[in-house]
Amino acid sequence: MTDVVLSTERLFKSFGALMATNDVSLDLRKGEIHALIGPNGAGKSTLIQQITGHLASDSGAVRLMGEDLTEVGPAERACKGLGRTFQISSLAMEHTVLQNAVLGALGQRGNVMSFFKPVMKDTQLLAAAKEALAQVGLAEFAATRTADLSHGQRRQLEVAVALTLRPKVFLMDEPMAGLGLEGAQQMIGLLTDLRREAPILLIEHDMDAVFALADRISVLVYGEVIATGTPEEIKVNPEIRRAYLGDEVLT
């Protein structure tokens, strides 16, 4: 398939006797949102960390646009186009919203060893940062200290920082976590548009969001992918019903 952007090939990872990732092969295609669902402890976050390079895999490969990333560290993987948001917001809290976005734009540019030019006066970086903030709806909070943002706004900022990286794929670890109904709706709207920039591998517990957004869904149970398919296929799969989904969501 030529439109595969990111793929994992037979990934394994165990912690002692616990198989956290068991023979996982997934792919993420151009323009799609591929949701990864599964009960708590199924190994979703472990898998994301293997893809981003924060955890070394026991075996298997991660490929981005066909390039093997297995020997590449997390910082380089980000440079090569993995844009990530975190389950628990991971931002520079003392910095302003704009500074966080500029940091992302700086990462995208690649040259951080500049000591004399004021970075917050760099028009190129500022333009990229402000564009990303506008896209997620945080433009008016540019001068706010990140620590003073609401939880939902921090999630939006996470997405904005990932956007400034101009990534080839987005890896999003529970972007809806802790958002209220309104916040979740807003995030769904944002992600719907985002897939046109780059495909999204989405980990999410909010089933309404998953079925509203996903083009394909993979179900992870005990580190193993037990099914991959369209939302319709997943809804009617009896095995998944038993393993994971409550009847409530499906009706």
Added chain:
Amino acid sequence: MNVTALAVLLGVPLWALAADEPFIITLATRAAIFALAGVGLNLALGTGGLVSLGHAAFFGIGGYAMGILASHAQAFAPIMEAPFLIEGTKSMPMIWLVAMLSSALAALAIGALSLRTSGVYFIMITLAFGQMIYYFAISWPAYGGEDGLSIYVRNEFPGLNTLVPMQFFGVCFVILCLALLLMNAIHKSAFGLALSAARQNETRVLSVGMKPYNLRLVAFVISGAVTGLAGALFADLNRFVSPTMLSWQMSGEIIIFIIIGGVGRLFGPVIGAMIFILLEHTLGGLSEFWHVYLGALLLGIVLFAKGGVIGALAGREKAHD
């Protein structure tokens, strides 16, 4: 506030000059040099979040760079003849250059190993490296060992008579101002933004494609070089260098300047060093045990004013300059 601090630091010796109190000028020079050492450490500790308990190593290496170069020059004995000739020198700019290069090199080596750890382990390993160099200096008889090394005449700066206290103060004051300008630029630069982000959240920096280790190592080297320069000036002020400059108490004192003034504040170490010298001079005259009062002040700051003197005066809204 910042301008006030510099004005006081400049004003006191000017007044002392008029009142013919050369000792006060020497005190102000000490304050300026300590401030410079603190400004160096503040890049690593304040901006980078690297609590180095080994910065006396760089302070002392700067001091010994001066001592070794000047002692060879006053004895007219070259430092080495083969494979090529290296002579001593009495020229301050040359000494400063050597002091900064050698302390930067030491910081590169120490940083490259220490920065693989973090937190308490980083504190302990920098302390261990500092102590290694301290004991090395004590046991190295060629340059005075435990007794240290005396230089008879202060080194020369073109166009100045550095033995005149006010002129030497001027040299130190200008260097301090230049270092502050440099740190201000770094703080606002791309590097400064990334370094301070790495202090706040390492994963964030990694996930935008930057390596915290590299950022910290560069910061540590710059930091060591500036503190090393302060060491060369300090040795020149006293015309004497001894292992005391390398001791861990010295590392602690440099940290104290920063804590008193305000961690991560550009002028924190300037104000901290001035208060330290003031206390040392006034309380030190009253009692040999003046450190008790210093300790009480530190406790008060750590408990009630975490932003140091600047933080307490500037208030919360200007949390970061």
